[in-house]
Amino acid sequence: MQEIVLVTGGTGYIGSWVVKMLLEKGYTVRMTVRNKGKKESYAFLSEIASIAKGSLEIWEADLLKEGSFEEAATGSDAIIHLASPFTLRFKDAQKELIDPAVKGTKNVLQAATKSGTVKKVVLTSSVAAVHGDNIDMKEQGLEEFTEEQFNTSSSLTHQPYSYSKVMAEKEAWKIHDAQEFWKLVVINPSFVMGPSLSPASNSESLSFIKDMLSGKYYLGAPELMFGFVDVRDVAKAHVLALENEMAAGRHILAERTTGVYEASQLIKGKFGNKYKLPLMRSPKAMLYMVGWMFGLTRKFIQRNVGHTIRLNSSKSTEKLGLTYTSLDKTLEDMVLQMQKDKVVS
Structure with a gap:
């Protein structure tokens, strides 16, 4: 069992659950933050650590600064690399999405190679590295997406977030294949939902549910299909990947695929009727007219709205031993947490 685990992105929506689980299992967690002095950003994790079996160490590192992870990696038995921007609101995709995702992965994995102690790296990728647009399934003549596929339809100008994920994961496999010291296991979650440990979380998942509850889609939800997975299951998958000697390759995580309206x-x-939830599915033709209000381009609507997707997540249950939380429970717990933290009334 690895005892010292370096975790990047540990204060994030998924990362904080990973840190909590590792601490409760008795690991020493080395968590990297950009500014150690901003204790308020990780105070909730320090609180968890104070009553957990494991211990929490705070180290400073920056995704874009070459060599900044080397000190924290040296002496670590494993690395869980979660740090990567997830935002759909940006001005410069290259600077805000691609560079932190790709350069960050490069810096962290090079630190793993230089450490001489790291034996395994668990990388948080995304199902966005498997496919870009929903229509990809039909265009590629597939019955479902599996770990075999890599996203080929995203670019810097179309679905740049998805592009950042596929570029970062490909970089990770390239670095892995050029060395023999550590093993790489990749986690590819679909749309992550569920309660946040931090009331200050700026997760896109929370924004999406907040928009839904506040009536943004009241007159009609876009006919968009996603894979959905509980944040606690995603964290559990990282820990299982860390501890399972046989874990290898990529792992799609999805409890189910369903639409926004569903x-x-x-x-x-x-x-019940507490919130202004969508009354119906919005016709695609209508979306072409009002899509800009939701930040949807014509190309995105054309290639995603109304197209079915299927994700095969059987490898996560068969090889990692993951059991999924039902989406009903995930969404209920998420809304209750948002009520408790007064994110929604």
Whole structure:
């Protein structure tokens, strides 16, 4: 069992659950932050550490600064690399998405090679590295997406977030293949939902649910299909990948694939008419007219709205031993947490 685990992105939506689970299992967690002095950003994790079996060490490092992870990596048995921007609101995709994702991965994995102690790296990628647009499934003549596929339809100008994920993961495999010291296991979650450990989380997942509850899609939800997975299951998958000697390759995580409207109806089933949830699915033709209000380009609507996707997540259950939380429970816990933290009323 690895005892010292370096975790990047540990204060994030997924990362904080990973840190919590590792601490509760008795690991020494070396968590990197950009500014050690900003204790308020990780105070909630220090609190968890104070009553957990494991211990938390705070180290400074910057994704874009070459060599900044080397000190924290030396002496670590494993690395869980979660740090990468997830934002759909940006001005410069290269600077805000691609560079931190690709250069960050490069810096962290080069530190793993130089450390002489790291034996395994668990990398958080995304299902966005498997496919870009929903229509990819039809265009590639597939019945479903599996770990065999790599996203070929995203670019710097179309779906740049997805492009950042595929570029970072390909870079990781390239660095892995050029060395013999550590093993790489990749986690490819679909759209992550569920409660946040930090009330200050700026997760896109929380923004999406907040928009849904506040009535942004009241007159019609886009006919968009996603894979959905609980944040706690994603964290668990990282820990299983870390501890399982046989874990190898990529792992798609999805409890199910369903539409935005269908997901909203699961919330309605738990909370009734408390929120202004979508009344129906929005016709695609209507979306072409109002899509700009939701930040959707014509190309995105054309290639994603109304197209079915299927994700095969059987490897995560068969090889990692992951059991999934039902989406109903995930969404209920998420809304309850948002109520408790007064993110929604």
